[in-house]
Amino acid sequence: MIRLAISNEARAALLNLLGSLQQNLTNTTTAATTEILDTTTAATTEILNTTTAATTEILNTTTAATTNLLNNTLINLLRLRLLPNLSTLRNDLTNRLNQTVQLSTEYETLSGVLLAVLSDYVVLAESDGTMHFVNLSKIETVASL
Amino acid sequence: MFESFLEAELTKRIGTPVEIAMSDGFVEGIITSVTGNLLTILQTVGYGYGTTTTPLTISIPAINFVTFSPVA
Numbered sequence: 001m002i003r004l005a006i007s008n009e010a011r012a013a014l015l016n017l018l019g020s021l022q023q024n025l026t027n028t029t030t031a032a033t034t035e036i037l038d039t040t041t042a043a044t045t046e047i048l049n050t051t052t053a054a055t056t057e058i059l060n061t062t063t064a065a066t067t068n069l070l071n072n073t074l075i076n077l078l079r080l081r082l083l084p085n086l087s088t089l090r091n092d093l094t095n096r097l098n099q100t101v102q103l104s105t106e107y108e109t110l111s112g113v114l115l116a117v118l119s120d121y122v123v124l125a126e127s128d129g130t131m132h133f134v135n136l137s138k139i140e141t142v143a144s145l
Numbered sequence: 146m147f148e149s150f151l152e153a154e155l156t157k158r159i160g161t162p163v164e165i166a167m168s169d170g171f172v173e174g175i176i177t178s179v180t181g182n183l184l185t186i187l188q189t190v191g192y193g194y195g196t197t198t199t200p201l202t203i204s205i206p207a208i209n210f211v212t213f214s215p216v217a
Contacts, residue, residue, distance in 0.1 A: 076149060105209040106168040121151040129215030133151055138168070138209040 080119060086136045093117045093136075096144055103134055104141040110134065111145060152205055155179050162189065164212040165203060170194060172201060182206060 006014070093101075094117045102111045103124060110132050112124040122139070124132040148154040156179040163186065164173050172194060174186035182205040188197045195201045 107166040119149040134210040
């Protein structure tokens with residue numbers, strides 16, 4: 001152990017220095033903590049704002065999409081009700097899906113593979129890739145080939 | 146793959162060459178618009194109805210069938 005003999009003035013000065021060092025440390029820590037708090041608050045606010053904006057956007061988009069879907073479904077339902085009753089013909093044609101069929105209309109008789117049966121028309125494909133969309137209400141006869 | 150209604154399917158194909166058969170005639174042209182149950186085409190071949198210079202409006206329920214030829 002080393003003992004140093006110092007005067008009272010020197011001791012007081014040393015103590016003073018120690019005191020100011022402690023004060024400095026406290027001040028720095030407080031400033032750093034305040035800064036961290038501020039940054040965290042800002043970041044949290046930003047995240048919250050972004051999340052709120054994103055959620056609002058998703059909600060709006062979903063609402064718009066749902067409204068559209070509902071409207072379209074309603075329109076389609078109304079149309080189906082207004083269409084002449086073609087359900088028997090549609091059922092008969094649905095049973096012949098992917099078969100080679102002959103469909104006659106007033107203008108011409110068409111032959112091809114029955115690709116699809118939709119609400120008011122059917123899709124007939126010829127071997128060369130030609131596609132016919134035949135109006136259900138204009139079909140006069142149906143025959144499988 | 147296909148739309149439920151012919152009108153919607155034809156709307157998807159605006160700008161495509163088509164052949165359209167009605168009960169008593171046949172036209173060839175390019176679909177320019179579909180509005181409600183009306184289809185408008187610009188005829189590319191001058192027989193059937195109207196002329197090639199004016200658009201032809203066709204009532205979709207009057208169509209017997211619509212033919213799309215494969216792209217050559």
